[in-house]
Amino acid sequence: MNSEIFRNRKKQMIEDLDDTVNKLKNKHKEAVMARSTVENTGQILDNLDKRFCKETGLTESDVVFLFLATGLQIARQYLLSNDRCRLDAKQGDKAVESVLSLAPPNWKDILTxxxxxxAIKTGSHAFATGLGGSTHRYRTLGHDPIFGWVFGTANIMTNSLTKTNFETYQVKNMQIVRHYPLGVAGMLNRAVSYSVNDPKLLAVSVARQAIHFGSDYFTKQGLPVPIIATIDNELAGKMVSEWNIDMWAITRGMTVAAFINQLIAIIHGLFYTGTTRMERKLYETRTRKILSYSNLIATSSNTAVVAITHNMQKLDVGGMAVTIYRLITDAKFIRQVKEEFIFGSYHDMLIN
Structure with a gap:
């Protein structure tokens, strides 16, 4: 082996050794940094938590959106209180008839x-039913928005009436004739038998039930809140007749409240200037805070007003439902983003 080859090999070995030493030094530095990170995990996580709070804290422009959203929600509660925007029974029937004006005559007769x-009139064999023009909606299962699809449809098929205590009567020419043979079980059994023998009767009865729901939905008495009439009939009566808290009031409140939330979210989103995926999530966290806070403030103020004035017609049940939904879903989203932000940043510290 000549000296030139030897020198080249020696040089290569020294370079390889230096490279190995440098790699070991770098790994040692990384190990030291990782050890330091692990030893200070508590402090690091606390700092990341503070950083997350700072990154997602409401800015001055966010506060403007917060007041705007709160103002819109409060205005909605009092401009669209439970007793507003309602039809009387005749107007409800007229609206349904106009929709069905193009239906074939025989179907129109059946469906209207x-x-x-x-039925509220009674015959000689039926008395003390407790049903009247202002009470029958919360005392009959046919008007329950959930149970009505079963019992109301069955009542239509069998010309019967079932009260919220499941007491069932036979009806003829819109007059309560007598208790139905074998009660609610006999009525349901006959309805099932009719459905098997004539499926079209079931289809028409379901359609008639839906149409009746539609005609009653927007009226002054409205449709009672599902199931409550079965549990506490007196409470259901107060909600419908005195407080105007029914399905129309609740769903209207929920719909308008959700619309305002969506509108604010869209407008606030237009001001986003970030670029990364995490920045997008942090900004959405601020958006959700605006919505949660505004809904909570509006609901709290509404509850306070109702408590002070004792005017249950002002109670915004639909808005409360939206507020509860937002608090639950927004808190879950914020918690997930916070975990991703903190532990993602911590992971980057360990590997970088």
Whole structure:
């Protein structure tokens, strides 16, 4: 082996050794940094938590959106209180008739005839039913927005009426004739039998039930809140007749509240200037805070007003439902983003 080859090999070995030493030094530095990070995990996580709070804290422009959203929600509560925007029973029926004006005559007659659970007149064999013009909606299962699809449809098929205590009557020419043979079980059994023998009757009865819901939905008495009438009939009566808290009031409140939330979220999103995925999530966290805070403030103020004035017609049940939904879903989203931000940043510290 000549000296030139030897020198080249020696040089290569020294370079390889230096490279190995440098790599070991770098790994040692990384190990030292990782050890330092691990030893100070508590402090680092606390700092990241503070950083997250700072990154997602409401800015001056966010506060403007907060007041705007709160103002819109409060205005909605009092401009669209439970007793506003309602039809009387005749107007409701007229609206349904106009929708069905193009239907074939025979179907139109079937679909617009009175439903048996609207009967309040009694015959000689039925008395003290407790049903009247202002009480029958919260005392009959046919008007329950959930149970009505079963019992109301069955009542239409069998010309019967079932009260919220499941007491069932036979109806003829819109007059309560007598208790139904074998009660609610006999009525349901006959309805099932009719459905099997004539499926079209079931289809028409379901359609009639839906149409009746539609005609009653927007009226002054409205449709009672599902299931409550079965549990506490007196409470259901107060909610419908005195407080105007029914399905129309609740769903209207929920719809308008959700619309305002969506509108604010869209407008606030237009001011986003970030570029990364995490920045997008942090900005959305601020958006959700605006919505949660505004909904909570509006609901709290509404509850306070109702408590002070004792005017239950002002109670915004639909808005409360939206507020509860937002608090739950927004808190879950913020928690997930916070975990991703903190532990993602911590992971980057360990590997970088």
């Amino acid at each position: 005839q009175s439903v048996p659970y609207d």
